[in-house]
Amino acid sequence: xxxxxxxxxxxxxARRPPAAALETVLGALAERFGDRFxxxxxxxxxxxxxxxxxxxxxxxxxxxxxxTAEVAEVVTLCARHRVPVIPYGxxxxxxxxxxxxxxxxxxxxxxxxxxxxxxxxDLDCVVEPGVTRKALNLHLRDHGLFFPIDPGADASxxxxxxxxxSGTSAVRYGTMKDNVLALEIVTPQGDVMQTARxxxxxxxGYDLTRLMVGSEGTLGVITGITLKLSGIPEATAAGVCPxxxxxxxxxxxxxxxxxxxxxxxxxxxxxxxxxxxNLYSKLGLPETPMLFVEFTGTPAxxxxxxxxxxxxxxxxxxxxxxxxxxxxxRSRLWQxxxxxxxxxxxxxxxxxxxxxxxxxxxxxxxDCVSATQADIAATGLVAPIVGHVGDGNFHLGLxxxxxxxxxxxxxxxFLDRLVRRALAMEGTCTGEHGVGQxxxxxxxxxxxxxxxxxxxxxxxxxDPLDIMNPGKILPLDG
Amino acid sequence: xxxxxxxxxxxxxARRPPAAALETVLGALAERFGDRFxxxxxxxxxxxxxxxxxxxxxxxxxxxxxxTAEVAEVVTLCARHRVPVIPYGxxxxxxxxxxxxxxxxxxxxxxxxxxxxxxxxDLDCVVEPGVTRKALNLHLRDHGLFFPIDPGADASxxxxxxxxxSGTSAVRYGTMKDNVLALEIVTPQGDVMQTARxxxxxxxGYDLTRLMVGSEGTLGVITGITLKLSGIPEATAAGVCPxxxxxxxxxxxxxxxxxxxxxxxxxxxxxxxxxxxNLYSKLGLPETPMLFVEFTGTPAxxxxxxxxxxxxxxxxxxxxxxxxxxxxxRSRLWQxxxxxxxxxxxxxxxxxxxxxxxxxxxxxxxDCVSATQADIAATGLVAPIVGHVGDGNFHLGLxxxxxxxxxxxxxxxFLDRLVRRALAMEGTCTGEHGVGQxxxxxxxxxxxxxxxxxxxxxxxxxDPLDIMNPGKILPLDG
Numbered sequence: 034x035x036x037x038x039x040x041x042x043x044x045x046x047a048r049r050p051p052a053a054a055l056e057t058v059l060g061a062l063a064e065r066f067g068d069r070f071x072x073x074x075x076x077x078x079x080x081x082x083x084x085x086x087x088x089x090x091x092x093x094x095x096x097x098x099x100x101t102a103e104v105a106e107v108v109t110l111c112a113r114h115r116v117p118v119i120p121y122g123x124x125x126x127x128x129x130x131x132x133x134x135x136x137x138x139x140x141x142x143x144x145x146x147x148x149x150x151x152x153x154x155d156l157d158c159v160v161e162p163g164v165t166r167k168a169l170n171l172h173l174r175d176h177g178l179f180f181p182i183d184p185g186a187d188a189s190x191x192x193x194x195x196x197x198x199s200g201t202s203a204v205r206y207g208t209m210k211d212n213v214l215a216l217e218i219v220t221p222q223g224d225v226m227q228t229a230r231x232x233x234x235x236x237x238g239y240d241l242t243r244l245m246v247g248s249e250g251t252l253g254v255i256t257g258i259t260l261k262l263s264g265i266p267e268a269t270a271a272g273v274c275p276x277x278x279x280x281x282x283x284x285x286x287x288x289x290x291x292x293x294x295x296x297x298x299x300x301x302x303x304x305x306x307x308x309x310x311n312l313y314s315k316l317g318l319p320e321t322p323m324l325f326v327e328f329t330g331t332p333a334x335x336x337x338x339x340x341x342x343x344x345x346x347x348x349x350x351x352x353x354x355x356x357x358x359x360x361x362x363r364s365r366l367w368q369x370x371x372x373x374x375x376x377x378x379x380x381x382x383x384x385x386x387x388x389x390x391x392x393x394x395x396x397x398x399x400d401c402v403s404a405t406q407a408d409i410a411a412t413g414l415v416a417p418i419v420g421h422v423g424d425g426n427f428h429l430g431l432x433x434x435x436x437x438x439x440x441x442x443x444x445x446x447f448l449d450r451l452v453r454r455a456l457a458m459e460g461t462c463t464g465e466h467g468v469g470q471x472x473x474x475x476x477x478x479x480x481x482x483x484x485x486x487x488x489x490x491x492x493x494x495x496d497p498l499d500i501m502n503p504g505k506i507l508p509l510d511g
Numbered sequence: 512x513x514x515x516x517x518x519x520x521x522x523x524x525a526r527r528p529p530a531a532a533l534e535t536v537l538g539a540l541a542e543r544f545g546d547r548f549x550x551x552x553x554x555x556x557x558x559x560x561x562x563x564x565x566x567x568x569x570x571x572x573x574x575x576x577x578x579t580a581e582v583a584e585v586v587t588l589c590a591r592h593r594v595p596v597i598p599y600g601x602x603x604x605x606x607x608x609x610x611x612x613x614x615x616x617x618x619x620x621x622x623x624x625x626x627x628x629x630x631x632x633d634l635d636c637v638v639e640p641g642v643t644r645k646a647l648n649l650h651l652r653d654h655g656l657f658f659p660i661d662p663g664a665d666a667s668x669x670x671x672x673x674x675x676x677s678g679t680s681a682v683r684y685g686t687m688k689d690n691v692l693a694l695e696i697v698t699p700q701g702d703v704m705q706t707a708r709x710x711x712x713x714x715x716g717y718d719l720t721r722l723m724v725g726s727e728g729t730l731g732v733i734t735g736i737t738l739k740l741s742g743i744p745e746a747t748a749a750g751v752c753p754x755x756x757x758x759x760x761x762x763x764x765x766x767x768x769x770x771x772x773x774x775x776x777x778x779x780x781x782x783x784x785x786x787x788x789n790l791y792s793k794l795g796l797p798e799t800p801m802l803f804v805e806f807t808g809t810p811a812x813x814x815x816x817x818x819x820x821x822x823x824x825x826x827x828x829x830x831x832x833x834x835x836x837x838x839x840x841r842s843r844l845w846q847x848x849x850x851x852x853x854x855x856x857x858x859x860x861x862x863x864x865x866x867x868x869x870x871x872x873x874x875x876x877x878d879c880v881s882a883t884q885a886d887i888a889a890t891g892l893v894a895p896i897v898g899h900v901g902d903g904n905f906h907l908g909l910x911x912x913x914x915x916x917x918x919x920x921x922x923x924x925f926l927d928r929l930v931r932r933a934l935a936m937e938g939t940c941t942g943e944h945g946v947g948q949x950x951x952x953x954x955x956x957x958x959x960x961x962x963x964x965x966x967x968x969x970x971x972x973x974d975p976l977d978i979m980n981p982g983k984i985l986p987l988d989g
Contacts, residue, residue: 154765154874155903197714208712210721211689218961226961232870233902234686235939236675236725237946237957238984239966243688243721247714264771287632293742293808295773330771334812392710396632424711425633461713468715479715483696483704487973488717494972495965506716 044509045090048135054114058138059094061110069097069144080121080131080139085387086435087129087471092119092139099144101217101225101256108254109223111138111500118221119502120250122192123165127388128469130196130249134504140254142191148172149257156262157214157231162191162255169260178262181206184465185371191255196467197247201298201370204290204423205329206263208465210246217257218245221496231259244491249467250502252495266329269297270339271363272356274346275321279303279406281349282322283399286422288345290395294338298327299423300370303406305380306417306430313376314369324351324422325370327363373419377430381415384432389448389471391455392464395425401458402427405451412447426464453478468506476508522987523568526613532592536616537572539588547575547622558599558617560610563865564913565949570597570611577622579695579703579734586732587701589616589978596699597980598728600670601643603662605866606947608674608727612982618732620669626650627735634740635692635709640669640733647738656740659684662943663849669733674945675725679776679848682768682901683807684741686943688724695735696723699974709737722969727945728980730973744807747775748817749841750834752824753799757781757884759827760800761877764900766823768873772816776805777901778848781884783858784895784908791854792847802829802900803848805841851897855908859893862910867926867949869933870942873903879936880905883929890925904942931956946984954986 049055062070071077072094081091098104111118117137124131133139145161148169152158153176160169167187169180184193184200192198194216199208206212215229218241228241245252276282282301289296302310302323310316324346328338346352357363369376377386393401402418409416420427429451433444452462452475462468462475477485489507492499527533540548549555550572559569576582589596595615602609611617623639626647630636631654638647645665648657662671662678670676672694677686684690693707696719706719723730754760760779767774780788780801788794802824806816824830835841847854855864871879880896887894898905907929911922930940930953940946940953955963967985970977 152872152874154769155872156769157872197718199712203712207689210718211685220961220965222961224961226959226965228962230934230939230957231872231937232904232933232939232942233873234677234681234870234904234942236941236943237939237950238725238954238963239730239969240675240688240718240721240725241962241965243718244969247716247718252717264769266771291632291634291742293744331815333815337809337811392712394630394633394635394709395711396630426710426712455710456708459709461708461710461715463714464710464712465714472715476716479708481704483698483700483702484706484719485716487698487704487719490972491717491722491969494968 045134050114050116050136055093055116055136058110058114058116062094062096062107062138065106066096071095080124080141082129082132083124085127086385087132090132090134092133093136095139095141097141097144101219104140104219104254104256105223105225107138107140108219108221112221112223112498115498115500117500117503118254120191120195120254122162122189123187125186125188126192126196126469127466128471130467130469130505132470134470142189145256151176153178155231157259158262159257159259160190161257162189164190166190166193173262177265179265180212180260181263182209182212190258190260194246194255194258195249197465199421199465201300201421203421204299205295205297210243212261213242213246213258214261215259216242216245216255218253219256220253221498221501225256247467249469249505251492251506252501268332268335269327269329269363270335270356271327271366272354273318273366274324274326274351274354275319276324276349276351277321279322279402280399281351282324283402283422285324285345285349285351287395289342290423292341292345294341295330296326296338296342296423297329298325300325301420301422301427303402303418306373306419309376309380309417310369310373312379314372316369325366373417374430377417377432380417381432384434387431387433387448388428389431389451390426390428390464390466391451391460391462392424392426393455393458393460395422397458397460398422398425398427401454401460404454405429408447408450412443414444414447424464425460470505473506473508476506523612528592528594528614533571533594533614536588536592536594540572540574540585540616543584544574549573558602558609558619560607561602563605564863565607565610568610568612570617571614573617573619575619575622579697582618582697582732582734583701583703585616585618586697586699590699590701590976593976593978595978595981596732598669598673598732600640600667601665603664603666604670604674604947605944606949608945608947608983610948612948620667623734629654631656633709635737636740637735637737638668639735641667643667644671651740655743657743658690658738659741660687660690668736668738672724672733672736673727675943677899677943679778679899681899682777683773683775688721690739691720691724691736692739693737694720694723694733696731697734698731699976699979703734725945727947727983729970729984730979746810746813747805747807747841748813748834748836749805749844750832751796751844752802752804752829752832753797754802754827754829755799757800757880758877759829760802761880761900763802763824763827763829765873767820768901770819770823772819773808774804774816774820774901775807776803778803779898779900779905781880781896784851784897787854787858787895788847788851790857792850794847803844851895852908855895855910858895859910863913865909865911865926866906867909867929868904868906868942868944869929869938869940870902870904871933871936871938873900875936875938876900876903876905879932879938882932883907886925886928890921892922892925902942903938948983951984951986954984
């Protein structure tokens with residue numbers, strides 16, 4: 034966890050741009066953008082980090098551009114005066130990605146919210162970065178197409194690309210890295226570039242698209258996204274299946290994936306998380322480990338998947354299966370799944386929550402989750418677990434009282450063990466939330482020195498002035 | 512096409528390492544590796560480019576390491592003396608990737624051919640770079656798993672990762688970028704690093720894996736690969752379906768993909784390519800545009816796909832379908848498809864062949880192929896076309912007589928128009944063969960100046976001495 038103390042405050046202060054340079058930029062932006070520029074305290078605070086335990090570090094100004102050219106103007110201005118630039122989508126990221134530790138200008142892309150083109154024959158579309166995934170799917174519905182990546186929050190597609198987001202449907206459709214065909218980027222020098230053509234694949238040079246996906250605004254501002262689309266499946270079946278243990282549920286997942294059943298979603302909730310969902314979403318489920326699953330395809334294909342999965346679940350002592358056959362029941366089920374963040378608060382009213390994520394090879398998942406549950410119990414914490422288990426990815430909603438110093442010390446130590454446990458199992462410190470500020474300290478433990486040095490070299494080569502979302506991904510003290 | 516003239520020869524000579532440095536390296540390697548190091552003329556020539564029109568530019572020495580540590584030793588030595596390093600797999604690449612325009616040391620990875628681990632539960636495996644795709648699939652068969660990427664040639668997996676290869680099954684399984692989980696790299700400084708953990712997904716920092724996939728040995732030597740595996744499908748159906756025109760075949764492909772039919776392979780052969788296959792592989796097919804298709808899944812799922820595709824084909828005037836129901840008939844069919852390179856020679860015995868590839872958005876494919884056929888006819892060339900049409904990717908086997916200067920001028924002009932036509936249709940100059948030397952001249956046309964500058968910056972940051980496969984991907988004169 035980030036330590037906020039006098040040393041950090043001094044380090045941050047030392048790296049802020051000179052006051053005169055900052056004032057020049059703020060003045061120029063006010064003049065150029067009028068009421069699409071703000072220094073209002075509440076607007077500034079809203080554009081810093083507002084979730085979880087990471088402390089707010091607000092920007093000095095927020096600009097609301099409407100076009101790529103305007104973004105390029107802002108970045109060019111900031112580059113000239115070496116003022117940090119922090120791209121902002123919907124602010125739903127969880128690791129402090131939108132904080133401004135050295136101050137600077139937040140570029141709020143919410144006004145860049147047009148779907149520029151839908152190429153139905155090519156199964157792709159071109160959108161501005163402020164389009165949210167729900168808005169896009171509403172737009173696409175008449176085409177019989179949808180964009181499958183679903184991180185839960187109605188995040189902006191620019192933000193989702195920047196954090197390499199994924200979510201419940203990644204087991205079937207992959208992550209943002211698999212569903213972004215090309216990006217339009219404003220470089221740290223203020224140039225506008227396309228990372229790739231609209232062809233479905235290419236071997237023409239370094240994969241700048243994938244370099245930008247997951248770069249969290251540290252290599253440029255995403256101003257346009259060409260996305261792969263999928264056809265809306267003909268038939269859908271979803272339901273919940275209880276299991277006697279986390280291990281049984283994980284084993285059922287492994288067998289499902291191994292059998293080639295093209296499961297659309299497969300989500301584990303531990304018993305505590307089920308209790309939270311029962312309290313918040315009135316699901317009335319037995320409080321035991323549970324898989325939420327969804328199958329899609331042709332009607333016959335779905336029936337076949339359901340049957341195969343049923344046999345696997347039964348073999349592992351799971352069931353009985355509770356099917357949500359009506360669309361409204363399915364929506365209620367997935368809404369409950371997406372609301373686990375809010376549901377978790379019911380377990381400890383008044384507490385704050387840290388939502389963290391980890392990912393391990395699926396064969397290690399049951400071990401990792403079981404060991405984590407034991408650690409939670411031994412440490413005396415409340416922390417329900419929910420996982421995109423088809424990918425070996427799980428989340429933990431850790432409820433805490435930040436006024437209790439003793440508890441916070443236990444929370445910090447627990448979180449540290451949690452990450453180290455995943456790393457020891459060939460896993461990663463974050464499967465989908467990204468590094469931001471919260472996980473930057475673990476990057477050097479996850480990656481070997483040569484890889485971290487390569488990341489630093491790439492960052493320095495592309496953003497030599499270090500103005501693009503500084504203090505994110507790469508540890509500050511490196 | 513690459514111009515080989517005195518100016519180029521002089522430019523290459525000027526960038527060769529000093530003779531003394533080279534001799535030091537050659538002497539040290541001879542002493543260290545004994546009979547696993549060679550300066551034999553035929554071995555050197557074999558390790559330069561040996562296919563298509565690109566002229567052979569042989570390395571000065573070839574080393575045959577058996578371990579990552581040995582590769583690191585070679586690279587460290589070469590870096591100390593600024594001698595170029597050219598990674599070599601099976602030499603099946605088509606754009607001069609393994610040429611040594613400035614001389615240097617070819618690192619032949621064929622002796623690093625062990626499958627280090629198969630994690631069946633995680634659907635992944637770890638291999639050395641010299642393992643070929645056929646050897647891997649033989650190894651995996653008993654696990655009920657396979658590695659789906661199939662570029663035709665029995666290429667090494669290191670080479671396939673380096674060129675971002677794909678092939679016939681990419682429409683279903685994606686390309687190497689989608690099927691490499693992590694790489695072990697020897698950096699240009701001789702350090703050994705892992706690009707990522709074995710977790711199925713991660714948001715922990717820049718995507719070095721994808722940066723290395725497709726980097727063609729210019730950013731480091733691939734010494735280990737963690738690959739995603741897939742389950743061997745329960746049932747398979749394959750066959751050929753004639754169409755009245757290229758457009759009808761392309762439209763059938765678009766409808767198939769759009770309908771969400773999870774086609775395993777869908778390959779277009781134009782009438783001339785069918786004739787070549789008839790001559791070479793004795794297929795006895797009607798000489799008209801043809802789709803070779805394959806469906807996999809459960810028996811019921813395959814039957815359903817076959818029916819859906821049949822309806823689409825019929826709607827577009829295609830058929831009758833000729834099914835290869837027995838495994839040996841299917842093998843014969845796909846062997847014939849993979850042998851198109853050799854089959855093409857039957858159309859003009861004694862000629863040489865250029866195998867080139869392009870990729871456009873699928874909606875433009877019929878236009879692109881038809882315009883190309885018209886251009887072939889107008890230019891008076893012989894050039895059958897075969898395409899991974901589900902991805903908008905097609906190949907052209909251009910037969911030529913390099914002793915005929917007039918013809919060569921027409922060939923050059925034609926190839927230039929071919930690439931520019933694809934670029935004008937939002938396509939790429941290479942969908943899967945890579946840039947190498949052959950397409951380097953088009954990189955600046957495909958990518959905007961800022962993107963090309965970013966690629967150069969990344970290259971300079973990671974390989975500041977420019978020893979890693981120099982003269983590939985990025986144009987020499989930049």
